[in-house]
Amino acid sequence: NAGVMQNPRHLVRRRGQEARLRCSPMKGHSHVYWYRQLPEEGLKFMVYLQKENIIDESGMPKERFSAEFPKEGPSILRIQQVVRGDSAAYFCASSPGTGGVSAFFGQGTRLTVV
Amino acid sequence: SQQGEEDPQALSIQEGENATMNCSYKTSINNLQWYRQNSGRGLVHLILIRSNEREKHSGRLRVTLDTSKKSSSLLITASRAADTASYFCATDLNSGNTPLVFGKGTRLSVIA
Numbered sequence: 463n464a465g466v467m468q469n470p471r472h473l474v475r476r477r478g479q480e481a482r483l484r485c486s487p488m489k490g491h492s493h494v495y496w497y498r499q500l501p502e503e504g505l506k507f508m509v510y511l512q513k514e515n516i517i518d519e520s521g522m523p524k525e526r527f528s529a530e531f532p533k534e535g536p537s538i539l540r541i542q543q544v545v546r547g548d549s550a551a552y553f554c555a556s557s558p559g560t561g562g563v564s565a566f567f568g569q570g571t572r573l574t575v576v
Numbered sequence: 577s578q579q580g581e582e583d584p585q586a587l588s589i590q591e592g593e594n595a596t597m598n599c600s601y602k603t604s605i606n607n608l609q610w611y612r613q614n615s616g617r618g619l620v621h622l623i624l625i626r627s628n629e630r631e632k633h634s635g636r637l638r639v640t641l642d643t644s645k646k647s648s649s650l651l652i653t654a655s656r657a658a659d660t661a662s663y664f665c666a667t668d669l670n671s672g673n674t675p676l677v678f679g680k681g682t683r684l685s686v687i688a
Binding site: 495497505510521569 | 674
């Protein structure tokens with residue numbers, strides 16, 4: 463049973479380009495969470511999705527950021543027109559959907575905007 | 577706002593010593609979890625303690641939870657150089673699948 467898979471591990475984008483980050487949850491997990499981590503900081507919640515539904519996007523910037531978790535395929539975090547301040551590590555976690563169970567994290571995607 | 581706050585922010589100890597990290601939080605929780613993050617890597621789940629539990633052990637790890645003080649501690653006994661990492665506490669505010677809320681972490685350095 464593979465863990466949470468994120469790709470790419472490292473992504474370099476020029477200012478103004480689009481960044482697409484992918485997350486495949488653990489087998490059997492239907493809940494996906496995205497977090498952002500700035501250097502020397504903890505993880506900040508961005509968005510919580512179930513299959514085809516956004517449950518909580520209270521941590522998502524209002525502009526340029528979007529997320530989806532389609533019926534088939536990985537969850538995608540999309541950042542349009544990236545700026546230098548978007549440079550961070552983006553982590554995805556998944557859980558099976560029963561409360562009180564620990565979430566499992568991927569290795570993260572490190573986005574660098576140049 | 578940050579729910580969890582780890583203390584100290586950084587800790588440096590000699591191999592073989594015990595390391596204690598503390599976490600305080602602000603609101604009622606369903607459970608509290610500790611994670612480890614090696615530099616440049618993802619998070620590894622260490623231990624989960626539920627709000628009705630007071631202490632839990634896993635190998636060299638001992639976690640306590642005091643809901644009256646809204647605080648938790650993580651003790652690593654007989655530390656090793658490989659324990660060098662950042663340690664985060666994360667709180668689960670409600671039953672169900674609410675997102676975990678993380679503190680800023682404690683950076684532990686174990687010197688051989």
